[in-house]
Amino acid sequence: MSDFLNICGLQARIDADGTPKDILKGIDLDIPRGEVHAIMGPNGSGKSTLSYVLSGREDYEVTGGSATFKGQDLLALDPEERAALGVFLAFQSPVELPGVNNANFLRTAVNAVRRARGEDELDAISFLKTVRAETKHLSMSDEMLKRAVNVGFSGGEKKRNEVLQMRLLQPSLAILDETDSGLDIDALRIVAEGVNSLRSPDFSALVITHHQRLLDYIVPDRVHVMAKGRIIHSGGPEVAKILEKQGYTQFLEAAA
C-alpha cells in the first residue's frame, strides 16, 4: 500500500430517477507516486464513475470504502480542495460553458489553484506567456483562447483543451478519461507527449482508455481491467496487448 493514491473497497451509487443504482462495487486500487496506471474495461463498467467519485462530483453517493490521497481522506474534500491538492480530471465529455471566455477561465482556474497552494497569482501578462507556450506545444490556435470554453470546439479540440488545463494546473495525479478518443493520429501523439513530459517522480496518472494505441505512447506501469464496478484483473503493459487481441472474454470468464 502506497502513501499516494490508495483506494480501498470503494462503493458508489447514483440515484437513477428515484431508484438507487450501485455502480462501483468495491474498487481496490493503489497508485504509487510517479507511476502511470491504465484502466480498461467494457462500456458501462464504471470507469468514468470512478473518475468522478475521485474528483468529487456530488451526484454519486459513496456507500462504502475509502480513498486517501497524500495521506488525506480524499472523499471528505470539496472538488476545489482536491484540485488544489493536485487531482486533475480530464473529462470524457468536456463541459461547454457558454458566455465564459476560455482565457479568463484558464486564468481563474490557475490562480485559484495557485492561491490555494500558497503560490503567488499570475498577472495577465505572465499568464498569457505561459498559456501561449503551452498552446504552441499542443498545436492549438490562440483563437481557441478567445472563444467560450469548449463551445463549438470539435471533439479533438475539446480534448486538447483538457490537456492544456492539465498542463497549466500542474497536478500530481492526472485522471485521463478517454482523452484519446476523438483524436486524430497526430493529435494523439501530441497529447501523449503532453502527458509524458509531465512524468516525474512527483506525477502519477490514471489513464482510462479503450485503445492499446495510446498505451504505446504513454507506457503504463500497470494495467487494470474493470468490469461491472470491480477491478477484475491487474498486470503489466502486456495486459493491454492481450485485450487488444482477444477482447475481454477471458478476463470476464475468469472473474465469474
Add this chain to the structure above:
Amino acid sequence: MSGQSVAGQTSAALDAFVERAAARSTVLAGTGIPTRRVEAWRYTPLRSITEIVWKEAAPLDAASAKNLLDKIAYPANGHLFIFGNGREVTSLSSLPENVLRTDAEAVDPLEDRFSAVLNGALGRDGLSIRVPKNVDAGLLTLATLHQGSAISTHLRHRIVLEEGASLTLFDANVGEGEYLSNPRFDIILAEGARLRHVKHQSEAENAAHLAIINVEVQGNAEYDSFTLNGGGAVARHEVVTTLAAPHALVHVNGVQVVNGTRLNDLTSMIHHAAPDCNSRQTVKTVLSDTAQGVFQGKILVDRVAQKTDGYQMNQALLLSEKAQINSKPELEIYADDVKCSHGATVGALDDEQLFYLRSRGVPEAEARDILVTAFLTDALELVADEALRELLLKGLFS
C-alpha cells in the same frame, strides 16, 4: 384612474402623501395605493410602503452626497449632476457645455400608472435640459441619492434632444436608510437624436424605488436604454415609450439581480405608433434566496405601424428553490405586416458546469458567480458603451 380607486387602499402612507400634495394638487385624493387586485401591480405588492408616513426630506449636504455616491462605481469622466434627498446639490453639479437648462413643462399625466400619479401629485425639483440640434453632449451622470428614514422624493426630469443631438446618461441611484424614490423622466428625442440611458439602481435594502420613464422617439431617433436593477426592498423600473415616426429605434434592455427578500420589477410598454420602427428588449433576471422578480413587457403595435420589427426576450435564472419569477410578456398587434418575436425561459444553474469549474480549483462561490455572469453576458453586451458596461459589471454582485 377608476380601476385604481376601486381596488386601491387608503393607508397611513396615502394620508401622508395626500397631506403633502394638498397644496398643489388634488390628484391623489380620489385614488389609493394599488393593491394586488390592480392588474399592473399584481406581482409587485406595495404593502411595504403603505404603512409608512412618508415625510418630506431635508436636503443632503455635499459631503454626505459624495459619500453615498462613492458606494457605487460611476464614471470618472463627463459631468456629474446630483440630487440629494430630492434637492440639487449645487456645489457638486455641472452640465456639459452646450446643454441648456430649461423650465419644467406640463406632461402627460399617465394617470393609469401609479408611479406617475404619485409623482404628479408630489413632484417638484428635477433636471430639465435641452441638447441643441446636432450637438453631441457626451456623458452626464445623474445621481439620485437618499439618506434618512421615512422620507420620499418625487423628482421630475425632462430631457429633450433636438434633431441629431446625442447624449449618454448614466443614471445612478443609491442611498442609505428607509426611503421612497419616485422619479419621473420625460424624454423627447427629435428626428435623428440618440440617447443612451444606462441606469444602475442600487437603492438601500429597505428602500422603495418607483421610477417611471416616459419616452417619445421621433423618426430615425434612438432610445438605447439598459437598466441594472439591483437594489431596494421593492423596486420597479417602468418604461413607457412611443415610437412616433418611421425608423425610430428603441432598446429597453436590463438585468435584474435580486437576493434576500427583495423584489425587483421591470415593466415596459413599447408602443409602435408609426411604420418601419424597430424595438429590442432583452431582460435577464437572476434570483436567489426568497427574492422575487417581475418582468412585464408589453408591445403594442398600432394599425398604421406596418413593417414593425419587434423583439423581446426575457430569461430568468433561479439560484434557489424559494426564489420566484413572474413574467408577463404581452403582444398586442393591430397591423398585419409585422415581425414580432418573443421568448421566455426559466432555469437553474447547471450542476455539470458547476462541477467542471470546481474540479479546476475554482471555489464554489466564485464558480457560481462565473456562471451567473455568463448567463448575463449577452444582455450586458447590449450596453454599447464599454466603460459603462464595466461599471455595471462591478455593481453586479455588490
